[in-house]
Amino acid sequence: MANIKANVKSSKKSKIVYALNKTKKNNLKKLIKLALTTKKASDINNVYKFADSLAQKHVIHKNKASNIKSKLIKTINKNEKK
Numbered sequence: 001m002a003n004i005k006a007n008v009k010s011s012k013k014s015k016i017v018y019a020l021n022k023t024k025k026n027n028l029k030k031l032i033k034l035a036l037t038t039k040k041a042s043d044i045n046n047v048y049k050f051a052d053s054l055a056q057k058h059v060i061h062k063n064k065a066s067n068i069k070s071k072l073i074k075t076i077n078k079n080e081k082k
Contacts, residue, residue, distance in 0.1 A: 021059045024054055024059055025054075025059065025060070027050070028047070028050055028051060028054060028060075028068070031043070031046055031047045031050055032047055032068065032072060035047045035072060035076075036072070036075060036076065039076055039079075039080075044072065044073075044076070047068070047069070047072060048069055051065040051068050051069060052065055
């Protein structure tokens with residue numbers, strides 16, 4: 001544990017931010033699963049918006065957001081062909 005007061009505060013803050021980011025990432029995963037099961041345009045748009053907002057807030061990398069969107073559409077199109 002840190003001895004300096006500023007380090008203690010930053011340690012607490014980083015734990016809080018980590019927890020918030022983890023819940024946001026879990027919400028993204030839930031939205032992706034929902035979009036894959038329902039295949040509705042509104043659910044797909046929600047995934048797009050949420051992934052872009054997380055990338056803009058630096059929770060995930062912008063390339064990861066684009067990879068998520070690309071994989072989502074690929075899997076939906078692949079399942080529709082069958």
